[in-house]
Amino acid sequence: MAALNGRPPAEGSRVAVLGATGCVGRCVSAALAREGHEVLAVARRGGPAAAGHVFAGLDVAAVPPAELARLLTRHRVSTVVNVTGGWGTTEEEMRYAHITLVERLVKAVTLMDDRPRLVHVGSIHEYGPVAEPLAIGEDLEPRPATMYARTKLAGSELVLDATRAGRVEGLVLRAVNVCGPRTTRASFLGAVVDRLRAADTSAPVTLRVADARRDFVDVRDLAEAVVLGVASPATGQVVNIGRGEATAMRELVDLLVAASGLPPQAIRVEDGPIASKGGGWTLADIRLAGELLGWKPRIPLAEAMRATWETPAD
Numbered sequence: 001m002a003a004l005n006g007r008p009p010a011e012g013s014r015v016a017v018l019g020a021t022g023c024v025g026r027c028v029s030a031a032l033a034r035e036g037h038e039v040l041a042v043a044r045r046g047g048p049a050a051a052g053h054v055f056a057g058l059d060v061a062a063v064p065p066a067e068l069a070r071l072l073t074r075h076r077v078s079t080v081v082n083v084t085g086g087w088g089t090t091e092e093e094m095r096y097a098h099i100t101l102v103e104r105l106v107k108a109v110t111l112m113d114d115r116p117r118l119v120h121v122g123s124i125h126e127y128g129p130v131a132e133p134l135a136i137g138e139d140l141e142p143r144p145a146t147m148y149a150r151t152k153l154a155g156s157e158l159v160l161d162a163t164r165a166g167r168v169e170g171l172v173l174r175a176v177n178v179c180g181p182r183t184t185r186a187s188f189l190g191a192v193v194d195r196l197r198a199a200d201t202s203a204p205v206t207l208r209v210a211d212a213r214r215d216f217v218d219v220r221d222l223a224e225a226v227v228l229g230v231a232s233p234a235t236g237q238v239v240n241i242g243r244g245e246a247t248a249m250r251e252l253v254d255l256l257v258a259a260s261g262l263p264p265q266a267i268r269v270e271d272g273p274i275a276s277k278g279g280g281w282t283l284a285d286i287r288l289a290g291e292l293l294g295w296k297p298r299i300p301l302a303e304a305m306r307a308t309w310e311t312p313a314d
Contacts, residue, residue, distance in 0.1 A: 013036070013037045013038065013078050013079070013230075014038045014040060014075055014076055014077045014078055014079075015038070015039055015040070015077065015078065015080070015081060015230060016040040016042055016071075016077045016079070016080045016116070017029045017032070017039055017041055017053075017081045018043075018060055018080065018081065018082045018083065018084050018101075018105070019042075019043060019082065019083040019084035019085065020039070020041035020042055020049070020053070020055075020083075021043040021046065021047060021049035021050055022049075022084075022085075022184070023178065023181075023182045023183055023184050023313065024083045024085075024121065024178060024219055024222060024223070025041075025043065025049075025083045025084075026050075026182065027180075027181065027182075027219045027220055027222070027223040028222075028223045028226045029041055029050075029053055030223070031220070031223040031224060031226070031227050032081075032227055032230070033053065035227055037227075037230070038054070039053040039054070040054050040055075040056060040072075040075045040077060041053040041054065041055045042055075042056045042058050042060065042071075043055075044057065044058070044059045045057065047314075048314075056071055056075075058071065060084065060101050060104060060105060061097065061100045061104060064104075065104045065105075065107035065108040065111060066108070066111060068105065068108035069108040069109070069112050072108065072109075072112060072116060073112055073113075077116050078116050078117065079116050079117040079118070079119060080105065080109065080116050080117070081119045081121070081226055081230065082101075082102070082118065082119070082120045082121060083121045083226070084097065084101055085097060085098065085121075085123075085152070086098065087148075087184070087186040087187075091147055091151075094147050094148060094151040098151035098152050098155040099154045099155050099158070101155070102120070102154075102155040102159065103158060106158055106159065106162045106167070109167075110162070110167045110168065115168060115169065117169045117170075117171075117230070117235075118159060118168050118169065118170040118171070119170075119171050119173065119226060119229045119230055120155070120156060120159045120170060120171070120172050120173070121172075121173050121175055121226065122152055122153070122155065122156040122172050122173065122174045122175070122238075123148075123152045123174060123175060124136060124175060124176045124177075124215065124240065124242065124282055124284055125144065125146065125148065125149040125152065125282075126142050126144055126153035126174060127142050127143070127144070127174075128144045128145050128149060128279070129143075129145055129279030129280075129281075130281060130282070131281065132213070132246075132281040133246075133281075133283070134281075134283070135244075135283045135284070136240065136282065136283060136284050136285055137240070137285040138174075138237070138238045138239065138240055138285075138288055145279075156174070156238070160172060160236065160238070163235060163236040164236060169235045170235060170236065171232065171234055171235055171237060172237070172239070173222075173225060173239050174238055174239070174240050174241065174284075175217065175222050175225075175241045175242070176214070176215040176216060176217050176240075176241065176242035176243070176282060176284050177189075177214055177216045177217070177282070178216070178217060178218075178219045178222060179216045179217070179219070179252075179301075179304045179305065179308050180218035180219040180220055180299070180308055180311075181219060181220070181307045181310075181311035182219075182311055182312065183219070183308045183312075183313060184313055185312075185313050188249075189252065189256065189308055190308075190313055192207060192253060193256065193308060193309060194312075196256065196257065196260045196262060196267070196309075197260075197312070199260075199266040199267060200266065201263060201265050201266045204266055204268045205266065205267050205268070206268045206269075206270060207253060207267065207268070207269050208270050208271070208272035209249050209250050209253050209269055209270070209271065209272065210249050210272065210280065211249075211250075211271055211280070212249050212280035212281065213247060213248050213281055213282075213283075214246060214247065214281070214282045215242040215243055215244070215246055215247070215282045215283050215284050216243060216247060216301065216304070217241060217242050217297055218303075218304040218307070220299060220307075221241075221243075221298055221299050222241055224295065225239075225241045225289060225293060228293040228294060228295050229293060232293050234293070237288075237292070239289050239292055239293065240284040240285060240286055240288065240289060241284070241286065241289055241295070242282075242283075242284030242286050242297070243284075243286075243297045243301070244284055244286040244297070245283070246281060246282065246283040247301060250269065251301075252305065253269060255301060255302055255305035256305050256308060256309055258302075259302075259306045259308070259310070260309055
């Protein structure tokens with residue numbers, strides 16, 4: 001087994017991955033296992049995504065913190081990775097997925113005699129909209145403007161506040177938009193994949209693409225950052241994870257179309273507004289990720305778009 005960034009493989013470390021069957025969670029679980037960690041995959045439903053790991057079917061936001069604490073203690077978990085999240089349409093759904101769940105997770109950790117480290121994956125949208133060409137650094141004061149961003153920020157702040165108070169050892173990774181294998185259908189790129197798969201030369205698919213530039217990172221690069229975050233001594237900090245590039249949405253769609261191999265006459269691309277969880281411009285300053293974690297993105301966007309096309313969401 002190859003070591004990540006030259007590090008020796010982990011020896012017997014047990015890591016609980018919350019949200020283990022989602023696009024990010026299954027990739028994080030696989031990356032941790034490759035590094036020698038034993039993975040406790042926690043999700044509401046199991047299935048092929050949890051294969052090869054110990055699985056616990058649990059809705060973390062619905063159970064008492066003591067129940068989660070007992071589960072983590074029983075499996076002698078040394079680190080908890082939270083990659084849960086939701087694309088709900090109501091404030092109640094967003095609060096449940098992004099705030100209630102984190103509240104119960106933090107409480108569960110504080111109930112344990114041997115408290116595990118907590119690596120929480122947040123969102124670049126927590127900073128709120130920024131003007132082009134600003135690169136978003138961790139020192140930027142968050143001013144979220146959408147319900148999704150506000151609730152994601154609240155969840156991250158719960159982890160950071162508990163860490164400052166000495167109740168947990170937490171690290172927050174704020175990830176940009178994700179692409180690559182099994183990109184969720186709820187995302188713009190996931191929806192484009194579904195539309196392209198339905199394309200027919202006799203009835204061309206029309207894709208509306210926003211005049212926007214956003215930072216995207218392959219989920220496999222994000223998973224590597226999480227693995228490094230698990231091993232890092234860094235605590236009580238926010239670290240941005242992205243490519244550090246703002247790519248035109250039209251370019252991303254063109255790369256997906258090229259990966260699909262569809263004839264040009266099967267697709268029509270038009271300019272048009274697209275609803276976003278953040279703003280029209282995102283560009284992450286990722287220097288701190290390099291300094292603290294020794295991380296940098298490796299996967300080119302063209303390869304990421306091929307994987308997005310070839311390995312769609314289940």
